[in-house]
Amino acid sequence: MLLSAQEWTIDHLRQHLQDAVALEFWTIPFYMSAMYSIEDKSSEAYQLIRTVVNQEMLHLQCAANMANAYGLSPKIDAPIYEGTSIPFLDFRLDPPEAIKPYLPYTAEIGPLDEKHINAMCLIEIPEYDTKNEVQLYSHTEEYGSIGAFYAALRLGASYLKEYVHGGVNQIDFFSSFYRNMPEMRITNSGKSGHDQVDLLIDLITEQGEGQNKLEETIPPVYQNTADDTHPDEDHFAKFNQIKQAGDFPKTFPVKSPSDYTKEDHELQNIALEQFTALRKALEALFSGQNPDQFFVIMASVGAAIRNCWEHGVVPKFS
Numbered sequence: 001m002l003l004s005a006q007e008w009t010i011d012h013l014r015q016h017l018q019d020a021v022a023l024e025f026w027t028i029p030f031y032m033s034a035m036y037s038i039e040d041k042s043s044e045a046y047q048l049i050r051t052v053v054n055q056e057m058l059h060l061q062c063a064a065n066m067a068n069a070y071g072l073s074p075k076i077d078a079p080i081y082e083g084t085s086i087p088f089l090d091f092r093l094d095p096p097e098a099i100k101p102y103l104p105y106t107a108e109i110g111p112l113d114e115k116h117i118n119a120m121c122l123i124e125i126p127e128y129d130t131k132n133e134v135q136l137y138s139h140t141e142e143y144g145s146i147g148a149f150y151a152a153l154r155l156g157a158s159y160l161k162e163y164v165h166g167g168v169n170q171i172d173f174f175s176s177f178y179r180n181m182p183e184m185r186i187t188n189s190g191k192s193g194h195d196q197v198d199l200l201i202d203l204i205t206e207q208g209e210g211q212n213k214l215e216e217t218i219p220p221v222y223q224n225t226a227d228d229t230h231p232d233e234d235h236f237a238k239f240n241q242i243k244q245a246g247d248f249p250k251t252f253p254v255k256s257p258s259d260y261t262k263e264d265h266e267l268q269n270i271a272l273e274q275f276t277a278l279r280k281a282l283e284a285l286f287s288g289q290n291p292d293q294f295f296v297i298m299a300s301v302g303a304a305i306r307n308c309w310e311h312g313v314v315p316k317f318s
Contacts, residue, residue: 001138008136010070010163013156017067019088019140020153021074024060025282026087027123028053029079029275029305029317030109034120036306037111043249045112048238051228055207055235058174062184062200064286068169069186069193070160076283078276078318081109084119091122093144098125102243109314111251117243124208124236147205154201157194164193169288177226208235255312264313271304271315 003012035049067074079087086107091099102125105118125145134151143149170185178184181203186196206222217232224231230238242248255264278301281291291297308315 001142003136003138005136005159008156008159010160012136012138013153013160013163014067014070014072016140016149016153016156017063017070017072018074020063020149021060021067021286022077022079023088023140023146023149024056024063025076026079027056028060029315030081030107030116031056031120032302032305033109033309033315034112034116036302037251037309038249039252040249045242045245045249047229048242049112051224051230052208052235052238054177054228055224058177058184059204059207060282061171061173062204065170065184065186066157066197066200068286069164069166069197070157071163071165071168073169073287074283076279076286078279080318081107083107086119086123088140088143088149089123089146090141090144093142094125109317111254111309112242112248113251114243114248117239117248120239121236121243124234124239126236150201150205154198157197157201161191161194164197165189166193166196169286171285177224178222179225180221180223182221206234252309253312254309254314257314260313264311267304267308267311267313268316271301271308272317274300274304275317 031049031053035046035053038046038049040046064074084105084107099122102118102121104115105122106115107119110116123146126147134155135148136152136156137143140149143152164186166186166188168186170187172184175181175184183196183199184203186193186200188196203222206218218234233241260268274297277297281294281297284291285294305315
């Protein structure tokens with residue numbers, strides 16, 4: 001349902017912020033699985049996806065910081081990967097000519113191939129319809145792209161500046177990678193706190209997430225200054241580069257699920273257990289706690305995903 005500025009409430013904004021956290025989190029296992037399925041870690045595709053995965057972790061942090069600033073401690077639920085359903089996005093609302101080059105696609109976990117890179121491009125596809133007025137909807141499923149979703153989130157946040165309270169469960173793990181960013185936390189309240197919210201939305205949308213920019217490259221203030229092989233390219237550009245390259249890098253052969261052994265199922269269970277531990281650790285972190293061995297858990301998730309692929313097994317996350 002389309003909402004006016006007068007109908008837009010803090011509950012609508014908080015639900016949008018919770019959904020932003022969920023959407024950012026959904027992309028991480030999906031992208032990581034495609035990345036770790038590549039045999040050669042030095043390949044261009046692997047390195048490009050790696051930089052996007054790192055930035056999706058940054059975007060998750062930003063979304064959680066914004067949620068906490070607006071009085072919502074975000075939940076980190078188990079993502080679902082089925083069919084062609086990508087949470088909160090309906091590509092049928094996008095211009096057909098824009099999405100046609102990226103069909104067919106899949107939202108199921110799998111190795112890097114045409115259907116998966118198509119999905120990755122669609123998730124990050126620019127919001128082409130920028131001349132129309134930004135629209136606020138009561139449900140995030142009514143947006144066609146992440147670009148439209150974040151445009152609405154930005155507008156909706158601007159209507160409720162008085163709800164911003166700085167310093168609430170703010171996390172910053174990435175400032176050493178972004179030396180040009182003035183702040184990655186929301187430390188102020190009211191209008192000045194909202195300005196910091198706006199900066200985080202700029203960071204998210206300039207790096208990817210469907211932003212249709214006047215400039216083709218990411219402005220220096222939002223560029224990774226440490227370890228990005230293509231710091232000036234946004235997510236869509238990186239994924240589209242992989243798609244347009246022609247030949248995909250060699251991925252690990254995948255068994256049919258009917259051929260999985262007891263040991264194969266155990267590998268899936270290990271990946272699920274490690275991922276569940278990460279979900280719980282992230283939720284604790286965003287609620288102001290200090291979970292033990294957080295970085296160890298993060299590393300173990302990647303190792304478990306890689307171990308699945310090396311044995312021909314598709315990793316599970318729910």
